[in-house]
Amino acid sequence: MRQRPLLLTAAATALGLLLILAPVPGGRAQQQCTGSSTITDSNTTTPFTQTGRLTPNGVASTCAAQKTFPGVTDSNQRRFKIYQFVNNNTSTACITVTLNVGSCVGASSLFSAAYTGFNPGNISMNYLGDIGASPNPSRSYSFNVPAGADFQVVVSQANTNQSCAAYTLTVSGFGCLPQSELIISEFRFGVEDPSVETSALDEYIELYNNTDAPLNVTTADNSAGWALVAADGAVRGIVPIGTTIPARGHYLFANSQGYSLADYPAGSNSFATPDATYTQDIPLISGVALFRTANPANFTLANRLDAVGASSVPSLYRENGLMTFPVSSQSTNYFHVRKMTSGFPQDTGDNAADFALVTLGSDSGATLGAPGPENRSSPIQRNSTVKASLLDPSVTSGFPPNRARSGTPVENGAFGTLTLRRSFRNMTGAPVTRLRFRVVDITTRGNTQAGQADLRVVNSSPEAVVVGGGASVTVQGVRLEEPPEQFSGGGLNSSLDCCVTPEVEAPPGTRTVSLDEPLADGDSINIQFRLGVQQEGSFRFFVNVEAETSEPIFTAPQHRQLKTPRTKGRRVSQP
DSSP states (O other): OOOOOOEEEEETTTTTTEEEEEOOOOOOOOOOOOOEEEEEOOOSSSOOOOESOOOOOOOOOOOOSOOOOEEEEEEEEEEEEEEEEEEEEEEEEEEEEEEETTTGGGGGGGGEESSSSSSSTTTTTTTEOOSOOOOOOEEEEEEOOOOOOEEEEEEEESSSTTTSEEEEEEOOOOOOOOOEEEEEEEEEEEOTTTTTTTTGEEEEEEEEEOOOSSSOOSSSSSOOOEEETTTSOOEEEETTOOOOOOTTTTEEHHHHHHHHHHHSOOOOBBOOOOSEEOOOOSSSSEEEEEESSSSSGGGGGGEEEEEEEEETTTTGGOBBSSSOOOOTTTTTOOEEEOTTTTOOOSSSBHHHHEEEEEEOOOOSSEEEEEEOOTTTSSSSTTTTEEEEEEEEEEEEEEEETTEEEEEBBBTTBBEEEEEEEEEEEEEESSOOEEEEEEEEOOTTTTOOOOTBBBEEEEEEOOOOEEEEOOOEEEEEEEOOOOOSSOOTBBBBBBBBEEEOSSSSOOOOOOOOOSSOOOTTTTTTEEEEEEEEEEOOOOOEEEEEEEEEEESOOOOOOOOOOOOOOSSSSOOOOOO
């Protein structure tokens, strides 16, 4: 049974943070594609304008009766938002659009129309259908789209200079692509930093075996393997025939001319060196697709395993949704990672819904976190076989020693720290030789709502703790894995190495988990997570358990040094 990651939540009180640790829920299947997308948005800040508006004749278009173009009422400029989709069905599909404007009715209401290629300077071109009248508060329309065709849904101002701070757009009927056994799980198309000559080439694309069995690469056309192709149509790398990707394991592509994370830890005594390399740059705002062939003649939707990219690239190199790619700016170090709140990478067939934009720096619009590229030697998720429990089961989760709160400020913890303690039992059936924890959800900078805490993961050290009955037990510390340096503390996708051994005054029972000192099957280890509190409030904190056993899932390659980017005297992406 699949297990969700360890969940820790908190509620704010007058005294600060009151921690309430929820029990680990039962298994839940990862979120699947529904053939629909619901978007909550606002048009108060969009810089885009269209010329005129469609005549609101009160008639909503339907699939059964195609609406005649209603005409344009004037030539005034109106702000709009545009949403890109593709019909994934194998035949013409009826697409339904529902726009709910909430309280934005009357003079501040909105209008919506659909196109096969929207031209804001000529809104009569490529028309598919429209909503007929401004919603009050909700209204729907529908239209037909051919198989495999792109279409755009536009939400615009009904009246010039009137805005809506919040509306909900639901688009349904575009169908689902078949679930792929190999998906793109994390990627970075370079770093924008003038102080690093090769920053634009600091790229990687991580693949994930989305099955519970080893994946063996074969081709039906006798080509060389499975090709990773950028939106310019050029092959960046090939997973060769005969390659085996471990069950729930990874495969890593990277640009050898700029990749800077070759020293990020992977399995026991191995590092996140790429399984395959390339040299040709992928633009910062672009897309990539993975095909089960290396023959360019067969780079088709039928042979595509997965794709991810910006709405501006051809539909073959992206899936539904409008992904966030920040406008290029100096010192921007960001990447995209699939959401993993179920414990596994989310794959609904909608890039915008499935991926989170994450940054090391202070970039607005992105969640604080760290890249964590994984290759075939990296430990895999073991939530179901390395079981978590309370450190002291004689008391509830919100009380010491299971939870400790300090108000003493620390770096990346202006309001002190919150320490969470758990015991982890090895039930894999073999000794664990590598143990780490990956943050898969956290309320932190860029990922908070009103009343929520801003938390930063910081290093912890081994400590002797008194449990029920007066006995003393040792809890092991965990350390943020680097590179890269995480100046603002750990966030989404940061990984924590177990276990930290201080140089002096280590309490009795301090240990590591390694090839030389594995965690035996059936044995437990006590861990404490420390979170810097930058802002008090309720919060979420999920971690995945990643472990390697004494029977490695893959024979790790020897570490080798890739080309090291040259700097001009300052650190990349320091906030």
